[in-house]
Amino acid sequence: MNLKAMLTLTAATAVFATASLAEGTHPVTGEKLSDNQTFTYRLLDQFPTLDPQLNEETAGSHVIRDLFEGLMIQDADGNLIPGMAESYEASNGNKTYTFHLRDAKWSNGDPVTAQDFVYAWQRAADPATASPYAWYVELTSMVNAKEIVAGEMDKSELGVKALDDKTLEVQLTQPLPYFPAMTTYATLSPVHQATVEKFGAKWTDPENMVNNGAYNLTAMVLNEYHTREKNPMYWNADNVIIEKTTGLIINSETQALTRYKAGEFDHLEPLPAGQFPALQEELPDEAHSVPRLCSYYYAFNLRPDAKPEIQDPRVRRALTLAIDRDVIVNQVLKGGQWPAYNFSHVKTAGFEMPEIDFANMTQAERDAEAKRLMEESGVKDLDLKLIYNTSESHKQIATIVSQMWKQKLGVSTTLENMEWKTYLDVRRDGHFDLARSAWCADYNEASTFLDLLTTTHGSNDGKFSNAEYDALMLASKTSDNPNEMYTKAEQIISDESAIAPIYHYANTFLLSADIKGWPYNNAENNWYSKDLYRIAE
Structure with a gap:
């Protein structure tokens, strides 16, 4: 299915989906939903940052996908689907990409604009930001990215511009047919310029953060836990089922397994080395290897x-x-x-x-x-x-x-x-x-x-x-x-x-049997809380 056809189908089913949720059933499967729409998972370590342009590791990426939505996102099979961009066209032999943004809002009510992406991408490439992922901007082959990362050109020369509030144009130095897929990664997520400039390094604190994803950061206790709750300003909030996601930091894999079995959380990854076969036998509906x-x-x-x-x-x-x-x-x-x-x-x-x-x-x-x-x-x-x-x-x-x-x-x-x-x-x-x-x-x-x-x-x-x-x-x-x-x-x-x-x-992981919507076929392990739901027992 092409991108525009997918968008038409999404629009056609939106009313039906919202009505189904109101009746307490899943809009596609018809499953009866639990009254408890929370999801709790274990993290091995505290992620160093939730700043999309400063992130460089996996644990932070899982959280950032909930808080910030890029131009494109992924479905359960890892296929590209619309995020902030309703559609895009490639031209000039895959060296020019034009993205058309949907009507969406930041969590404070401001509109999400093409300029928000320009600001974020320039920020990622700017040596003053000291992003450990600046190389990723260079890897996209955006015009002048290499020179900007090297400190030889001003960030304003990066090959991305807002043609208007809802149209983003990207110029590459060479054909890159997988460029749209690269926009799913945290580094190319938009950020809210006024918030970043007002709060500096503290802009990602729960009380300060302004974000455009399906969830808002509501609490953070370093090396213990964080919570993110459904963002009412998210463009597709009516079809988001999980109300709250909690990440618990547990360094010990043995302790984490014990606490999972005690029902303290819904998802445990990775499993203690060597224990998958026994857990698969003990918990056949919960143990998975993909x-x-x-x-x-x-x-x-x-x-x-x-x-x-x-x-x-x-x-x-x-x-x-x-x-x-x-x-x-x-x-x-x-x-x-x-x-x-x-x-x-x-x-x-x-x-x-x-x-x-x-x-x-x-x-x-x-x-x-x-x-x-x-x-x-x-x-x-x-x-x-x-x-x-x-x-x-x-x-x-x-x-x-x-x-x-x-x-x-x-x-x-x-x-x-x-x-x-x-x-x-x-x-x-x-x-x-x-x-x-x-x-x-x-x-x-x-x-x-x-x-x-x-x-x-x-x-x-x-x-x-x-x-x-x-x-x-x-x-x-x-x-x-x-x-x-x-x-x-x-x-x-x-x-x-x-x-x-x-x-x-x-x-290898354990997942509570009543949590559905997990993207087992996404080989990048990119999961979004907005796609999960808990069924009634």
């Missing part, structure tokens, strides 16, 4: 002043080979994850998995090659520091991997765990030899993974740099067959041991 577009890996610190032994690709290759991924996936995690020998997730749309040589070896063959390479390098008595954020499963994996390195290669590893914000800062500043890392797709296309390892990428915390790799990723932007470049890029990652890939995610 693909998730995230890849788990260890980043090597390749800065010039980092540990010299790590600069030797033979040492990195040996460490990578010695990790027995089958043990981690099948004996530790047990949740349907895939052993990873490359970076891009195995379920990435349209991605052609390359032939990585060590993927086809037995573990015994990998171990033998790892020992040979380590001996060839001449490195002995290697002692590494591996950092990870506080999580029982991260600790388990790090402990097992460090034992593998010790037993097979004689490498000693010091493990250091940190709370989330500290870990992000330490990783960004390069105070590590190896860092537990994961990358989750910002959109469903292989470049979202592979761009990460380009030299100038803002989240390339290991600082891998390879001119041929950079050239391939640049060429992929204008290629009719980018998979050819992606395959070569993956080969360079493997040949250089740029990272140590460990596994491709499956999303």
Whole structure:
């Protein structure tokens, strides 16, 4: 179904939907709705920010999707559907996009305008904002984005402008057919300029925030919980069923599981490592495992002043080979994850998995090659520091991997765990030899993974740099067959041991059986509280 047809269908069913809700039944399924329309879920860590332009991680993204709505959003299958934009057209060979905004309001009653997007996007690119995701604006190929991020041009020169209050025009330097999909990510959400400028860093506090999403932030207690409640100003508020969403921060996965079973909340993710099979048997209507577009890996610190032994690709290759991924996936995690020998997730749309040589070896063959390479390098008595954020499963994996390195290669590893914000800062500043890392797709296309390892990428915390790799990723932007470049890029990652890939995610979670509307088929795990509902028992 095309975008305009979808909009017509949405308009035609709006009256019926509202009437059904008033009668206490779901407008599509006819299910009887519970009088208790709340949803409570567990977070592992406190998100560092709810500022869309400063966010860089997944927990904050889940909240921001409820509070701020971008031009496009996603349905339960991950397909693009209208958000603030009722429709759009691509022209000039996919280098010009024109978005037509719907009539919508900010939570204070102000109209949402095209200028709100211009302000937000310029703000994201502006070096003065110091956005950790400024690279994302550059990645969109908007005209002058690269120069603005580099501080060489004024933010006002960014290739986006408001033709009028409801029309936004975007100019790209090269064809990018998936640009509309990129607008679903937090960085390109609009923000309310007057509020940002009035309150500065405190504009995201519950008492100050002005937002345009389906929910308003109503409470925030750091490292404990936050609440977001239905926004009556949201353009489609009449069809939003969940009235209140609460996020509870519980660092211990074991404690979280106990509290879930006690009925304290409705959604638990991730599950404690290795417990999915037992939970699936115990709670068959509540335990789920679905693909998730995230890849788990260890980043090597390749800065010039980092540990010299790590600069030797033979040492990195040996460490990578010695990790027995089958043990981690099948004996530790047990949740349907895939052993990873490359970076891009195995379920990435349209991605052609390359032939990585060590993927086809037995573990015994990998171990033998790892020992040979380590001996060839001449490195002995290697002692590494591996950092990870506080999580029982991260600790388990790090402990097992460090034992593998010790037993097979004689490498000693010091493990250091940190709370989330500290870990992000330490990783960004390069105070590590190896860092537990994961990358989750910002959109469903292989470049979202592979761009990460380009030299100038803002989240390339290991600082891998390879001119041929950079050239391939640049060429992929204008290629009719980018998979050819992606395959070569993956080969360079493997040949250089740029990272140590460990596994491709499956999303294992528990969800209360009376919560419906969960997007099981959205491989990016992008869920919106507005699409959920609780049925009557």
